[in-house]
Amino acid sequence: MEYTVQKLANLAGVSTRTLRYYDEIGILKPARINSSGYRIYGQEEVDRLQQILFYRELGVDLHRIKLIVTAPSFDGAAALKEHREKLLEKKEQLELLISNVEKTIALTEGRMKMSNKEKFEGFKKKMIEDNEKKYGKEIREKYGKDTVEKSNAKLQNMTEAQYKEVTKLAEQVTETLAEAFKTGDPAGELAQKAADLHKQWLCYYWHEYSKESHAGLGQMYVDDERFTAYYDKEQPGTAAFLRDAIYIYTGMKQ
Amino acid sequence: MEYTVQKLANLAGVSTRTLRYYDEIGILKPARINSSGYRIYGQEEVDRLQQILFYRELGVDLHRIKLIVTAPSFDGAAALKEHREKLLEKKEQLELLISNVEKTIALTEGRMKMSNKEKFEGFKKKMIEDNEKKYGKEIREKYGKDTVEKSNAKLQNMTEAQYKEVTKLAEQVTETLAEAFKTGDPAGELAQKAADLHKQWLCYYWHEYSKESHAGLGQMYVDDERFTAYYDKEQPGTAAFLRDAIYIYTGMKQ
DNA sequence: GATACACCTTAACGCTGCGTCAATGTCAAC
DNA sequence: GTTGACATTGACGCAGCGTTAAGGTGTATC
Numbered sequence: 001m002e003y004t005v006q007k008l009a010n011l012a013g014v015s016t017r018t019l020r021y022y023d024e025i026g027i028l029k030p031a032r033i034n035s036s037g038y039r040i041y042g043q044e045e046v047d048r049l050q051q052i053l054f055y056r057e058l059g060v061d062l063h064r065i066k067l068i069v070t071a072p073s074f075d076g077a078a079a080l081k082e083h084r085e086k087l088l089e090k091k092e093q094l095e096l097l098i099s100n101v102e103k104t105i106a107l108t109e110g111r112m113k114m115s116n117k118e119k120f121e122g123f124k125k126k127m128i129e130d131n132e133k134k135y136g137k138e139i140r141e142k143y144g145k146d147t148v149e150k151s152n153a154k155l156q157n158m159t160e161a162q163y164k165e166v167t168k169l170a171e172q173v174t175e176t177l178a179e180a181f182k183t184g185d186p187a188g189e190l191a192q193k194a195a196d197l198h199k200q201w202l203c204y205y206w207h208e209y210s211k212e213s214h215a216g217l218g219q220m221y222v223d224d225e226r227f228t229a230y231y232d233k234e235q236p237g238t239a240a241f242l243r244d245a246i247y248i249y250t251g252m253k254q
Numbered sequence: 255m256e257y258t259v260q261k262l263a264n265l266a267g268v269s270t271r272t273l274r275y276y277d278e279i280g281i282l283k284p285a286r287i288n289s290s291g292y293r294i295y296g297q298e299e300v301d302r303l304q305q306i307l308f309y310r311e312l313g314v315d316l317h318r319i320k321l322i323v324t325a326p327s328f329d330g331a332a333a334l335k336e337h338r339e340k341l342l343e344k345k346e347q348l349e350l351l352i353s354n355v356e357k358t359i360a361l362t363e364g365r366m367k368m369s370n371k372e373k374f375e376g377f378k379k380k381m382i383e384d385n386e387k388k389y390g391k392e393i394r395e396k397y398g399k400d401t402v403e404k405s406n407a408k409l410q411n412m413t414e415a416q417y418k419e420v421t422k423l424a425e426q427v428t429e430t431l432a433e434a435f436k437t438g439d440p441a442g443e444l445a446q447k448a449a450d451l452h453k454q455w456l457c458y459y460w461h462e463y464s465k466e467s468h469a470g471l472g473q474m475y476v477d478d479e480r481f482t483a484y485y486d487k488e489q490p491g492t493a494a495f496l497r498d499a500i501y502i503y504t505g506m507k508q
Numbered sequence: 509g510a511t512a513c514a515c516c517t518t519a520a521c522g523c524t525g526c527g528t529c530a531a532t533g534t535c536a537a538c
Numbered sequence: 539g540t541t542g543a544c545a546t547t548g549a550c551g552c553a554g555c556g557t558t559a560a561g562g563t564g565t566a567t568c
Contacts, residue, residue, distance in 0.1 A: 006544070020546090021526060036534055038545055058355050064523075084355045091348050097342045101312050105334050233265065233300075234255070276524090277557060290563055292516055316554075410528070 002031075003041040027066045028052060058083065108144050169201040177242055181235050186244035194242065195249035211250035218246035256285075257295040266303050281320045282306060295390035313341065423455040431496055435489050448496065449503035465504035472500035 005016045022028040023039065028049055030039035041049075048069060055065045061081055176197055180190035233238035246252075275281040277293065282303055284293035295303075302323060309319045315335055338339045434444035443507055453468060476482060476497050485493035500506075 004545075015527080015530085016545090017526060033367060036545075037547090038534085080355055080359050084320060084352065084359065087348060087352045091345065091352065094341060094345050094348060098338060098345065101334055101338045137384065212527095258516075269556075270516090271555060271557080279554095290516075291518090292563085 001043060003042075003046070005039050008041045008046065008049065011028055012053060014049075014053070022049075022052070022062075025062065025066070027062060029067070029217035040112070059087065109221045161244055169197060173201055177231075177238060177245075178234060180245065181238050181241050184239055187248050189211070191245040195245040198242070198246065199249070215237045215246055215252035255297060256299070259295075260292050262295045262303065265300065266307060268303075269306070276303075276316075279316065279320070279321070281316055290342060312337065385430065418437070423451060427451045427455055431485075432488060432500075434499065435492050435495050442493055442500050445495070445499040446503055449499045452496070452500065455505070464508055469501055469504045469506035472497035 003011065005019050009016045009019055017030070019039070023030060028045060032040050033043040034040050051069050052065055055068060056062070058080070060068070146228055173194060174192060176194040180186075180188065180194045183190055185191060231242060259263065259273050263270045263273055273282070273293070277284060282299060285296040286294050288294050289410055305323050306319055309322060310316070314322070318337070336349045408483075427448060429446060430448040434440075434442065437444055439445060450472070476494050482493045483498060
């Protein structure tokens with residue numbers, strides 16, 4: 001049985017363009033070309049296309065498929081295992097993403113109800129950041145979903161007064177931290193005050209405070225470039241300084 | 255505080271190219287352009303970039319992000335909900351994929367135990383192929399059972415003698431290649447013998463030999479790190495040496 | 509005032525995996 | 539001979555940048 005492009009395409013459920021592309025990149029060449037330049041495929045090619053489509057369906061990219069189907073010595077099982085690992089990673093990421101999106105939706109809707117005021121623009125960013133801090137990967141992994149749900153509920157129930165309070169606290173942290181940074185001493189009075197303010201601020205978001213989480217968050221400020229960027233905005237090195245101050249404040253990692 | 259591209263890029267942890275691209279597509283324009291044509295960003299832009307990056311991390315595409323961040327009245331929550339649906343779909347697909355891959359791996363390994371031969375390396379791939387053909391649901395539906403049974407029979411019909419022969423050839427390739435590598439001359443007699451053996455070995459797997467494919471495979475040995483690792487196991491540089499020998503042998507790319 | 513060097517600019521191609529014209533050739537049927 | 543369904547190659551387009559290339563600025567140093 002011989003097939004022209006379209007016949008094979010119909011058989012396999014792909015487009016003719018796909019077949020021509022596969023020819024082009026050398027992953028599936030026709031058995032022969034007839035006198036008019038038409039691509040003619042045979043049984044072998046059908047089989048091979050099956051292989052290709054199988055791997056493709058597994059999400060393997062064409063380059064790798066080429067290796068697998070062209071080189072007989074290639075260890076397909078190992079390749080698949082490797083591929084599986086990547087898929088699992090992807091899945092984890094995706095789950096995180098979904099959960100993040102869901103939290104954001106909840107927050108957005110919660111906020112909308114909370115206050116009908118405009119000029120809320122400037123706060124958006126902070127909320128988002130806080131959201132990240134609270135639901136960031138590492139934290140969630142460490143504390144589990146329970147914690148996350150609870151703190152989420154907490155935020156939604158926040159009153160206008162609390163909102164003002166927390167905003168003020170955040171400002172105080174920033175100011176005190178900036179002052180403390182000038183001293184250069186994370187163990188100093190100012191730095192420790194900043195760490196304390198930071199703790200108070202945190203307590204608006206965390207239903208349960210622990211030195212470990214606090215210290216962990218401090219480390220994250222340094223590890224995650226976006227946090228670093230936020231804290232280092234005015235003075236590079238501030239994030240690391242805050243982390244050190246928190247370490248000393250919590251007595252962790254001494 | 256004002257920022258040039260690089261400063262903002264460092265702050266946000268993105269590349270300058272990204273910023274210029276964002277300018278180009280109108281998602282983040284600089285506050286102003288100075289007399290030398292430099293892009294100058296201000297605080298507003300920093301905040302906006304943070305929003306953009308936040309949504310980006312959620313996997314929202316830039317076009318959608320543009321809508322969200324440019325129009326303040328835009329219903330971000332609704333957009334996110336829509337986005338969530340897509341993510342959930344993706345997740346389902348991914349889970350299916352993973353389960354398929356796992357099945358395939360399990361089957362492959364099942365087969366391995368079934369046949370007690372070790373050193374079945376060269377055949378692994380074929381085993382997988384057959385598994386695919388036999389157990390790839392969609393594929394089977396498309397091509398019918400006939401094709402599947404036939405190609406499966408192919409491997410099972412490969413005799414013990416053929417297996418031994420191909421294994422021997424593979425060993426010879428390795429040995430001859432190692433010897434040839436010492437001479438350092440890919441055009442030499444030994445190297446050309448290795449290339450010839452390699453061709454013979456290949457012919458057990460390829461229904462149709464061509465110089466182009468042979469040469470292509472040689473190049474692949476160099477391009478793909480896993481192949482390179484395999485051939486360079488004993489002597490680094492062997493993969494490249496083999497490729498050169500094949501090039502000369504086939505007369506390609508001269 | 510020249511030179512070095514870091515930083516800026518625009519313009520353009522490259523990557524994946526095809527979809528989608530466009531212009532043109534071939535085959536079988538009416 | 540014409541129509542219509544097929545085939546061909548060629549080329550652009552998509553997202554989101556990475557990566558040269560070729561050249562203009564800004565600033566410090568000799």
